Amino acid sequence: MRLETPRLVLREYTEDDSTAVLAYQSDPRYLRYYPWEERTLDDAQRFVRTFIDWQSESPRRRFQLAVLLRESGTLIGSCGVRRKPDDDTEADIGFELSPEHWGRGYATEAATAMAEFAFRGLGVRHLSSWCIAENVASARVLEKLGMSLEGRLSAAEHFKGRDWDTLLYGMTRERREGRI
Numbered sequence: 001m002r003l004e005t006p007r008l009v010l011r012e013y014t015e016d017d018s019t020a021v022l023a024y025q026s027d028p029r030y031l032r033y034y035p036w037e038e039r040t041l042d043d044a045q046r047f048v049r050t051f052i053d054w055q056s057e058s059p060r061r062r063f064q065l066a067v068l069l070r071e072s073g074t075l076i077g078s079c080g081v082r083r084k085p086d087d088d089t090e091a092d093i094g095f096e097l098s099p100e101h102w103g104r105g106y107a108t109e110a111a112t113a114m115a116e117f118a119f120r121g122l123g124v125r126h127l128s129s130w131c132i133a134e135n136v137a138s139a140r141v142l143e144k145l146g147m148s149l150e151g152r153l154s155a156a157e158h159f160k161g162r163d164w165d166t167l168l169y170g171m172t173r174e175r176r177e178g179r180i
């Protein structure tokens with residue numbers, strides 16, 4: 001599976017991607033809203049292997065692709081959709097990007113292509129996502145995608161010695177297509 005946008009290529013992971021994944025996942029800015037304090041090469045290899053394993057699901061429910069800059073071929077992040085095991089018209093979407101490349105609209109560009117693939121390619125009818133409430137950039141990307149805030153869960157996560165509220169977002173195919 002491969003998606004292309006004006007500035008990005010989204011392609012399947014290969015084992016060789018672990019080093020680039022580790023480089024950005026080790027950045028403290030990236031780690032801020034995750035439970036992890038640090039990432040090791042072993043963590044990055046398991047991260048990549050999980051997504052390689054998804055490539056052979058049949059029927060395939062989960063698609064997590066490496067995000068690369070089209071011009072240089074540099075791996076700058078990850079974006080995926082995962083259909084629910086008991087309902088393949090329902091999926092969630094997720095994304096992450098190297099802090100070196102934040103603030104240029106890349107996450108929105110990648111997630112928009114992935115949402116289109118979910119709705120048009122997979123026949124998904126409802127797409128959802130969630131983020132840590134303080135992760136303003138992530139919430140903003142979900143809003144720019146056209147998703148609506150559907151709820152706030154108090155203290156839904158606990159890590160790094162404190163509670164974190166989470167925000168739930170959702171969007172139907174009809175709503176998305178009304179926007180195009």
Ligand SMILES: CC(C)(COP(=O)(O)OP(=O)(O)OC[C@H]1O[C@@H](n2cnc3c(N)ncnc32)[C@H](O)[C@@H]1OP(=O)(O)O)[C@@H](O)C(=O)NCCC(=O)NCCS
Pocket residue numbers: 029030033095096097098099101102103104105106107108109130131132135136137138140141
């Ligand atoms: C969330 C993430 C993917 C966003 O990537 P990005 O490429 O910078 O996103 P975009 O440039 O497409 O959009 C970011 C938006 O957030 C806004 N934003 C970023 N930081 C902000 C802040 N502190 N306050 C207010 N707005 C902020 C930007 O201005 C932009 O909105 P705009 O286009 O209206 O100006 C990136 O921050 C990331 O990888 N974070 C770590 C991993 C993560 O949290 N993933 C999501 C898990 S749910």
